[in-house]
Amino acid sequence: MNNFSRRTGVAGLLLGGLALLTPALALAEEAAAAAPVSTTAWWVWPLSLFVVTFFMGIIAVLGGVGGGVLYVPIIGGFFPFHLDFVRGTGLLVALAGSLAAGPGLLKANLASLRMAVPVALIASTMAIAGAMVGLALPTNVVQICLGVTILGIVVIMFTAKKSDFPDVQKPDNLSSALGICGIYHEPSSKKDINWQIHRTIPGLLTFIVIGFMAGMFGLGAGWANVPVLNLMMGAPLKISVATSKFLLSITDTSAAWIYMNKGALIPMIVVPSLVGIMLGSFIGVRLLKVAKPSMIRWMVIGILLFAGLKALDKGLGTKLLGS
Amino acid sequence: MSDHKKTIGASPEQLLYAKILEKGMFFGLGLMVITFTIYMTGIMKPAIPVEQISNYWKMPVSAKAGHGAKDAHAAAKEATAPMAATATPGVPVAAAPEAAAQPAKDEHADKPKPAYLDSINKEFLHLEKPPTGWAWVNLINYADFLNFIPVAMLAGVTILCYAAIVPGLFRRKDKAYAIMAIAEVAILVLAASNLLTVGGH
Numbered sequence: 001m002n003n004f005s006r007r008t009g010v011a012g013l014l015l016g017g018l019a020l021l022t023p024a025l026a027l028a029e030e031a032a033a034a035a036p037v038s039t040t041a042w043w044v045w046p047l048s049l050f051v052v053t054f055f056m057g058i059i060a061v062l063g064g065v066g067g068g069v070l071y072v073p074i075i076g077g078f079f080p081f082h083l084d085f086v087r088g089t090g091l092l093v094a095l096a097g098s099l100a101a102g103p104g105l106l107k108a109n110l111a112s113l114r115m116a117v118p119v120a121l122i123a124s125t126m127a128i129a130g131a132m133v134g135l136a137l138p139t140n141v142v143q144i145c146l147g148v149t150i151l152g153i154v155v156i157m158f159t160a161k162k163s164d165f166p167d168v169q170k171p172d173n174l175s176s177a178l179g180i181c182g183i184y185h186e187p188s189s190k191k192d193i194n195w196q197i198h199r200t201i202p203g204l205l206t207f208i209v210i211g212f213m214a215g216m217f218g219l220g221a222g223w224a225n226v227p228v229l230n231l232m233m234g235a236p237l238k239i240s241v242a243t244s245k246f247l248l249s250i251t252d253t254s255a256a257w258i259y260m261n262k263g264a265l266i267p268m269i270v271v272p273s274l275v276g277i278m279l280g281s282f283i284g285v286r287l288l289k290v291a292k293p294s295m296i297r298w299m300v301i302g303i304l305l306f307a308g309l310k311a312l313d314k315g316l317g318t319k320l321l322g323s
Numbered sequence: 324m325s326d327h328k329k330t331i332g333a334s335p336e337q338l339l340y341a342k343i344l345e346k347g348m349f350f351g352l353g354l355m356v357i358t359f360t361i362y363m364t365g366i367m368k369p370a371i372p373v374e375q376i377s378n379y380w381k382m383p384v385s386a387k388a389g390h391g392a393k394d395a396h397a398a399a400k401e402a403t404a405p406m407a408a409t410a411t412p413g414v415p416v417a418a419a420p421e422a423a424a425q426p427a428k429d430e431h432a433d434k435p436k437p438a439y440l441d442s443i444n445k446e447f448l449h450l451e452k453p454p455t456g457w458a459w460v461n462l463i464n465y466a467d468f469l470n471f472i473p474v475a476m477l478a479g480v481t482i483l484c485y486a487a488i489v490p491g492l493f494r495r496k497d498k499a500y501a502i503m504a505i506a507e508v509a510i511l512v513l514a515a516s517n518l519l520t521v522g523g524h
Contacts (some may be wrong), residue, residue: 042374046363080377083438084384092474096352099477103345109333113340113488115370117503124507128514139383146402183331192331251346253481257514259473261456263383263440267470268376271359278352 008068050272053093056282060097061150061299062287064241065157065278066248068094068220070300073150073307077314083139083146083267087218088259089270090251091131094220096274097281098248108184110242114198120247121206123211123221126316131258143315146217151309157301159272159274160227164264168234171196184239194237202241203233216253220248343487347480355473358466367466376467382439385453428466453482458515482511 054069056074060067072090105111119192134142169182181196197203206228214221225244229235235243259265306321315320333341361367365489371379440453454462462468485508492501513519 081380082383099348103341106337106341113337121507253478254514256478260516263455267467
């Protein structure tokens with residue numbers, strides 16, 4: 001009965017969150033389309049941002065996605081901010097989440113610095129290139145590419161398998177030379193798990209594309225990092241998720257500097273977003289113990305599907321999904 | 324072959340990295356709360372009045388090639404003449420961004436969209452050129468630009484972490500990782516330096 005009450009409470013909180021989120025997003029969109037000179041009181045925007053990103057933080061944790069992948073398409077689709085500022089803030093949102101989680105994951109030896117260093121070197125370099133290209137391209141081109149990418153992420157989330165403990169018979173030469181391996185304690189089985197990786201070179205090459213896209217769209221890259229680390233390179237799922245989360249603090253830092261140097265940061269957008277998503281993530285971690293992640297994951301897929309279509313709609317100027 | 328030995332606990336470099344990252348994160352976030360409170364409460368005056376910022380955040384950060392999303396003006400012009408291929412750094416209009424819903428007029432069709440940096444510089448800052456790169460440092464007497472300090476700290480803490488682990492890596496004769504860490508510091512410093520610019524200002 002206790003469990004039932006807790007689950008009911010969680011479901012109620014989430015439904016309440018959605019109930020608040022939907023009109024907040026609708027109001028944001030309506031106000032944005034209303035007049036050339038904004039007649040909405042200025043404080044409405046940081047407050048709406050805080051509320052929306054707070055619930056986004058909860059949903060992101062429960063849905064197993066990063067804050068960045070939700071932030072850019074949703075805020076970019078429904079708030080009146082130009083995509084340049086949304087992308088810059090999206091990178092900082094993903095960065096902040098990674099900075100919050102990174103120390104704990106490193107101390108617990110779930111995030112592997114040895115795996116992250118060579119990957120980050122490639123990804124952060126390409127993120128700089130992606131940021132520079134993204135800021136130079138016309139906005140509608142970026143919107144279209146963003147829409148396509150988000151829809152691609154939906155497909156990945158829908159179809160990607162996960163492997164808790166991939167079978168890596170033998171590490172390849174490069175990972176052996178670099179000593180990319182480790183041991184971690186798995187509480188569910190109460191065993192110490194030895195892990196090693198393979199396909200290091202193809203994996204590293206894939207991070208060229210991942211880094212570029214992270215910088216260009218301000219999405220963070222967790223949606224791509226985990227499948228590559230887990231399914232391609234063979235790292236256990238927990239190690240992949242933790243290392244991916246930590247990796248964002250390096251990849252997104254490099255791109256965030258490009259946006260900052262370009263002037264694409266507005267504190268009234270950045271700060272409420274960062275604070276909202278971090279508080280939401282904090283709550284989300286606590287709710288994770290009682291919530292049903294699979295249901296939330298479907299909700300996240302649905303949200304991203306709509307947001308991806310909205311970005312495409314905006315970029316193509318068809319306005320089928322509103323202004 | 325690496326001398327790295329598998330241990331169930333994190334390596335000394337990993338623990339050092341985590342410690343610096345954690346301290347930097349808390350310090351940066353705490354400072355962000357303080358500077359934003361200063362901004363919102365009006366303890367210090369912002370460069371752009373808070374009630375006017377919403378007129379500018381719809382603009383692209385700087386002028387770009389092309390006109391961005393189609394608007395009514397471009398749609399009207401499309402029927403009669405080819406669109407201008409590139410935008411020129413426009414003289415920003417002192418009011419607000421144009422509404423997409425307004426009827427198009429041919430004389431406005433080629434007008435480039437106002438850009439954020441140009442507009443705020445013209446209206447509020449009156450600098451020789453719009454503030455890009457580290458120019459915000461000269462503007463921290465304004466409450467809005469004061470908030471760039473914690474953002475820079477959060478973005479910069481990773482550089483400190485990497486720099487801190489280099490001596491330990493060399494001591495343990497882990498040259499490959501020491502070199503990679505130095506390379507990463509160089510890349511992040513290059514990104515932060517504003518030496519990498521693309522068009523615009």
